[in-house]
Amino acid sequence: MNTPSPSAKKPAKTGGTRKAPVKRPSVKAVAKPVSVLIIGAGFAGLGMAIQLQQAGIRDIVILERADAVGGTWRDNRYPGAACDIPSNLYSYSFAQNPNWSRSFSGSGEILDYIHYLVSHFNLAPYIRFKQNVTGLNFDENAGLWHASIEGGDTVRARAVVMAQGPLSNAIFPDIAGLEKYKGHTIHSARWDHDYDFSNKRVAVIGTGASAVQIIPELVKQAGFVKVFQRTPGWVLPRPDFETPEWNKALFRKFPGTQDALRKALYVTHESMALAVIWNSPLTRIAERIGRLHLRRQVKDRWLRRQLTPDFRIGCKRVLLSNDYYPALQQPNCKLVTWPIDRLSEQGIRTAEGIEHQFDCIVFATGFDVCKTGTPFPITGLGGRALHDEWARGAQAYKSINVAGYPNLFLTFGPNSGPGHNSALVYMESQLDYAVRGIQKILDEDLKMLDVKADAQAAHNKAIQARLANTNWNSGCKSWYLTEDGHNVTMYPGFATQYALQMRTLDEADYRRTPMAGG
Amino acid sequence: MASIDLDKMLVKIKSSQWALADIDWDAPGADLITDEQWPKLKAFMADLMWIEHVGARAFAAMAKKAPTETLREIYTYFHAEEQRHANAEMALMKRWGMLDGDEIPEPNINLRLVIEWLDRYADEMPVYVLGTVVPMLEVALDGALCSFLLETVDDPVCHAAFQKINDDESRHLGVGFTVMEMQGRSKTFIQLTQMVAPLLDPRLILGIASYFPLLNKMRDNIMEMGLPEEKLYNAMRKFEKIGGRTADGRRNPWFQIISRHGRFVINRNNRFYHAPVDALVKVTQYIPRRALPAVPSWVKELTYRPAA
Numbered sequence: 001m002n003t004p005s006p007s008a009k010k011p012a013k014t015g016g017t018r019k020a021p022v023k024r025p026s027v028k029a030v031a032k033p034v035s036v037l038i039i040g041a042g043f044a045g046l047g048m049a050i051q052l053q054q055a056g057i058r059d060i061v062i063l064e065r066a067d068a069v070g071g072t073w074r075d076n077r078y079p080g081a082a083c084d085i086p087s088n089l090y091s092y093s094f095a096q097n098p099n100w101s102r103s104f105s106g107s108g109e110i111l112d113y114i115h116y117l118v119s120h121f122n123l124a125p126y127i128r129f130k131q132n133v134t135g136l137n138f139d140e141n142a143g144l145w146h147a148s149i150e151g152g153d154t155v156r157a158r159a160v161v162m163a164q165g166p167l168s169n170a171i172f173p174d175i176a177g178l179e180k181y182k183g184h185t186i187h188s189a190r191w192d193h194d195y196d197f198s199n200k201r202v203a204v205i206g207t208g209a210s211a212v213q214i215i216p217e218l219v220k221q222a223g224f225v226k227v228f229q230r231t232p233g234w235v236l237p238r239p240d241f242e243t244p245e246w247n248k249a250l251f252r253k254f255p256g257t258q259d260a261l262r263k264a265l266y267v268t269h270e271s272m273a274l275a276v277i278w279n280s281p282l283t284r285i286a287e288r289i290g291r292l293h294l295r296r297q298v299k300d301r302w303l304r305r306q307l308t309p310d311f312r313i314g315c316k317r318v319l320l321s322n323d324y325y326p327a328l329q330q331p332n333c334k335l336v337t338w339p340i341d342r343l344s345e346q347g348i349r350t351a352e353g354i355e356h357q358f359d360c361i362v363f364a365t366g367f368d369v370c371k372t373g374t375p376f377p378i379t380g381l382g383g384r385a386l387h388d389e390w391a392r393g394a395q396a397y398k399s400i401n402v403a404g405y406p407n408l409f410l411t412f413g414p415n416s417g418p419g420h421n422s423a424l425v426y427m428e429s430q431l432d433y434a435v436r437g438i439q440k441i442l443d444e445d446l447k448m449l450d451v452k453a454d455a456q457a458a459h460n461k462a463i464q465a466r467l468a469n470t471n472w473n474s475g476c477k478s479w480y481l482t483e484d485g486h487n488v489t490m491y492p493g494f495a496t497q498y499a500l501q502m503r504t505l506d507e508a509d510y511r512r513t514p515m516a517g518g
Numbered sequence: 519m520a521s522i523d524l525d526k527m528l529v530k531i532k533s534s535q536w537a538l539a540d541i542d543w544d545a546p547g548a549d550l551i552t553d554e555q556w557p558k559l560k561a562f563m564a565d566l567m568w569i570e571h572v573g574a575r576a577f578a579a580m581a582k583k584a585p586t587e588t589l590r591e592i593y594t595y596f597h598a599e600e601q602r603h604a605n606a607e608m609a610l611m612k613r614w615g616m617l618d619g620d621e622i623p624e625p626n627i628n629l630r631l632v633i634e635w636l637d638r639y640a641d642e643m644p645v646y647v648l649g650t651v652v653p654m655l656e657v658a659l660d661g662a663l664c665s666f667l668l669e670t671v672d673d674p675v676c677h678a679a680f681q682k683i684n685d686d687e688s689r690h691l692g693v694g695f696t697v698m699e700m701q702g703r704s705k706t707f708i709q710l711t712q713m714v715a716p717l718l719d720p721r722l723i724l725g726i727a728s729y730f731p732l733l734n735k736m737r738d739n740i741m742e743m744g745l746p747e748e749k750l751y752n753a754m755r756k757f758e759k760i761g762g763r764t765a766d767g768r769r770n771p772w773f774q775i776i777s778r779h780g781r782f783v784i785n786r787n788n789r790f791y792h793a794p795v796d797a798l799v800k801v802t803q804y805i806p807r808r809a810l811p812a813v814p815s816w817v818k819e820l821t822y823r824p825a826a
Contacts, residue, residue, distance in 0.1 A: 301637070302815040310582065338598045341535040346825075351595055353538045353602030355825045477587075 033144050035059035036438055037157035038126075039133050042071020044411035044427055045163035046114065047092055050121045051431045054094075055439060061155055062123070063147065065132040069118055071165045073111045076210065078191040079217035081107035084209060084320050088258065089265040089422040095120065096258055098251030104240045104320075136160060136378045138406065143447030143515060145407065159407040159438045164375050166412045166489075167367040173205060176342040183346065184360040188214060189367065199223040200359040203348055205340070207233060211364035212319045216327035218362070225333045226356055228340060228348065231477075232306065234290045234313045238320035266495070272420040273494050276314035277470050287313045297325035306337050314419060314471035316478040366479060380405035381450070393486040397456040397509065398501055400433055406450035406513075407441055409434040414488045415463050417480070419472065421495040429502035436505045440512075448513040455509035466492040521696050521764075524588045531595050531689060536682050538606055538824035543613050543675065550672040551614050558743045559671070560616040564623035565739055566663050567607040567820075569655065572632055574600035575816060576652050579640035592693055599686045601819065606679050608822035613675065622820050627802050628735040630810060631728040637814040639721040646701045646713055647722065650772035651729065653694030654757050654780065658733075660687060662753040666745045695760050695767065702770030714771045731798040733783055738799070751784035 035057055038045045041064035049060055068074050083090045087100040087110070097113055105113075118124055132150040139146060139156075147155045170189040172178060186192045188210040202222040204211055207229040218225050251258040275282035290313060298304045307325065328335050338350035347357035373394075378386040381404045389404075396402045399416035400409055411430050418426050441449050467473055467487045472480050480489045491498050551559060574597050581593035611617050625633065640648065664687075668680055701713070716722050741747055758777040762768045782791040 300815050305641070338601070339595055341532075341537070344539075349535075349537045349539075351535055351598030351602065352819070353536065353605050354821065354823070355537055355539050357825050 031155075033156035033158060034061045035157065035442055036061075036159050036161060037145065037147055037155055038062045038161045038163050039147070040064065040071060040163035040165055041069040041127050041129075042073070042163065042165045043114065043424060044165060044431075045071070045161070046117050046121075046123055047424075047427060047431050048161050048163055048411065048434060049123050049126055050092075050094070050117065051435050052438065053121060053123075055435050057435075057438065057442065060126045061157070062127045063131040063133055063149065063155065064127055064129050067129045069127065070111050070114045072167050073107050073114060075170075075189045076167075076191075077107055077111075077193070078188045078210065078214050079221070080213035081210070082213060083107075083110060085269070085422045086265050088262050089269065090424055092117070092424060093262065093428060096251075096255065096262070098255070098258055099248050100243055102240055102242055104238060133164075133376055135376050136408075138380050138408075140381055140406075140448070143407070143513070159409065159441050161409045161411065161434055161438075162413075163411045166417075169367055169375065170363075171365060171367060172363055173365045175205075175340055178343055180345055181343040181347070181361060183358055186360065186362050188362065188364040195360065197221040197223075197360070201357065202226070203228060203356065203358045203361045204364055205348075205361060206364035206366065207231075208364060208366060209317055209319055210366070212321045212324040214362065214364055215333070216321075216323040219327040219330050219333045223332065226336050226358070227328060227333065228336050228350075229306070230339075231311075231316075232309050233316055233319045234287070234309050235293060235307075235319045235321055235324060236286070236290055237293050238322050240322070266421070266425065269421040270494050270496060276318060276420045277472075277492065279312060279471055279474070283313055283471065286318075294325065298329065300329075303329070303335065306335060311476035312471050312474050315474050315476040316480075317419070378405065378408070380408075392484070393482045393488045395456065395460045395488065397451040397459050398433070399491070400430055400502070401437070401451040401456075401510075403451050403453040403456045406448035407446075409437060415460075415467075415491050416498070417490040418495060418498075419490055425495045426491070426498055429499045433502045433505060440505070444512070445515045446512050447515045448511070450511045450513070452509055452511055455506075463492065521699055522692050524586070524592060524693065524696065527689065527693060528588055528592050528595075531592060531599075534685065534689070536602075538602070538609055540682075541606070541609075541675065541679055541824075543609050543824070545675050547673040547675055548613050555670070556614070556616075559614070560611070560623075561739070562663070562667070562743050563607055563611050563614075563616060565626065565629070565736065566660075566667070567604045567611070567623065568625045568629045568633075569660060569663070569736075570600050570604040570607060571817070571820060572629065572636060573652060573655060573660070574598075574604065575633070575636045576640060576648050576655075578816075579636065579643065580645050580648050580652070582641050583643070583645040585645065589693075589697065596690055596693070599690070603683045603686065605821055606683060608820060609824070610673075610676055610679060612822040614673075617822065622817070626735065626739075627805055627807070628728065628732040628799065630807070630813075631802060631805075632732050633813065633817065634810060635725050635728045637816070639725060642721060643725070644713070644716055645697075646770070646772050647716055649694065649697050649701065650761075650770065650776045653691060653698065653761070654754075654776050656687060656690055656694065657757040657760075658750065658754045658780070661756070662745065662750045663740070666740075666743075666749060670744075691760075698761055698770050698773050699764055699766040702766040702768070702773065705769065710769065710771050714775070717775075727798070730795045731802055734792070734795050735799050735802075737783070754780040754784050 036052055036059065038048050038060060041062050045062050046069065049062055052060055066074065082104050084104070086103050087105040091097055091113060095117055101109060133147050134150050135148040137146045144156045144158060145160045147157065147160065149155065170187045172187065184195060186195065197218060198221060200222050201224045202218055203226050204215055204218065205228045207227060211227070212235065215225065215227055274280050275286040294304055294307055298307060327333055336350060336356065338352045341349045341351050344355055347355055348361070349355045373387045373390055380386065384404050386402065386405060394414040396410055396414045399413040402408065411427060416426055416430065437449060440446065467490070470492050472478065472487055472490050481487050577593050577597040577600055581590050581597060584590035584593050608617065611623070617623070664680055664684060668677060737747070737750060740750060757780060761773045761777060767773055782788050786792065
């Protein structure tokens, strides 16, 4: 694997005149409040720190619950883990990497890129590892957030950025008898690298984005693999190629060429919104490509039927794979579509009355995306609890602020999810917006910058009206929706529209309370 | 039988699952099968097992076309449950020494034709067509065959297995008749006429051409095994009685078609119906098996083993 040596371009930022020295802020309760607390040291948290730093804000603490940076890419190290968006687009525009080894890089290479960000932008001094935040409370008299940390410490901060990541809490499926199974279990997001799969009988539960990457690798290693599928997803071909050396050299020598490729990829992905987000003639074409891919790779009619999705493409996450269908047809692999009844001591009982016995069960069952709550209690003005307010579905203003929780900025907040483009493109818009908000708080010495409830309500009314016409809300069950079918995760539009939405911080939509006499 | 709440039924179905491993297939009693019974029972069980399996495939097709998410899930379970019945019946055959090694018993030619039709066309059929034919098959064939079996076989393991199977089947029939009524409810004359339109579909005509001789062939097989013909006819009358208990049920044109056809089947004097269908039965026996394509891979999912 190549060690990335990306060509970092320092974005020109204005307005940040603060010259705070980079020092290790203490995490003791008695310590002076910091300007910005960032929770999480994944792509979002580190990107936030870089952007704040570029804006001249260096009084930052990043609290990370694990002992390493990387977030999703640190946790998801299962065999075959890779990104579904081309690496030249799944990276920050202000820190491009000319050395990506493939068009869709693996998790190890992405993690290397994240480590590169830390070292190149000198972020290490900000980061505190093994600091698990257990609660956030806003002190409205002082205009400070108090972050409680497991073990008793507290960090106080003028502003907080939630960068804990939407895909950070692995979940196990709601299957009866889960505790009864006595064999080995592995969750895709907590891979057991010491487990030897050779000659083992392995079950994989789930056929989503992680599973289609894991299964081809497991089939190569294990004795026999049974894949338990509830709903087949749309699988499209993955145009994954090795990057020739001349290409890397070109990008290194003429960074403009990489910029041009990134822009071309961006526009291509934007056009995919027409197929994936809304029901259009392009949707039919995308579905036809999916069916052709299936027909070309699977000859058996019954297996093809089992793998044919019965929902509109885009309603659930679109999968990209060239080797998933061939892996399912290997002699040591079998697709099981019978409903799972329960887990027994030795395996999985399905409704056709058979107990499928295994040495190991791999749960590729995804994450708890916190659609109706918060990862830890967050208490805002007047003791209001965000968990309660979001009990029927999360909502925010422009995905980033929530009324009643001043000086709090969300990354990957409600209705910020892309279905067709790089999450990092959306992320950059959020980071820019948060920098503007935080600059305002610090420069104008605001005690509170709180979005108005009516502005938030108007924003959400418009978003929900637009979501009603999208493929995500066309009737399938997916992790994008709450139990009662409310879409709180996805942004119903182009990435360009989202960027426009985030380009201005409209002061009229905020209540500003100055520190003095506030 | 009153119309049922399908959401509650789905919960009930999920909580009523059982597995082959719940039955002790080696328990005493296998020797209660007499030498006289054995060869007839072997043929009988093979037919029964295949009917369950064919029913399973029909439910799979219905799941694809189900009008609601709840019904889709119910039919997905019914697909699996019919497969479970076929598996359990194979396990009984194994217990009674009726399986040749791991071989799946050979289906008769009429079943084979129905399997072929289901594989090719079932997914294209509107849900109300299979939604009426399947309850008919379940009442007539499954119901009559199971009760006959329990009257003639003393093996307690067989009774234990069929108690579970019959519990499942009663839920299948409850849902089947409820859906038939739903299909007849609040429909205009035009909508009802449109429901009959698939009769002109050549794919359905092919289906009918395999379904009619299957019924007559099964009737002949059952008679040969000693089941009184009247038992089968009573079961068919039961379909007409339950399906026609409400105005909605009676308004469903497919109920009318299938129940009227049932009357033809049970009226031996109806030469206008039986002469050509019996001739079809005879003709189909001459179809060389080599002429048929390989059995679809869903057939290979059958197993008598409780653990895999």
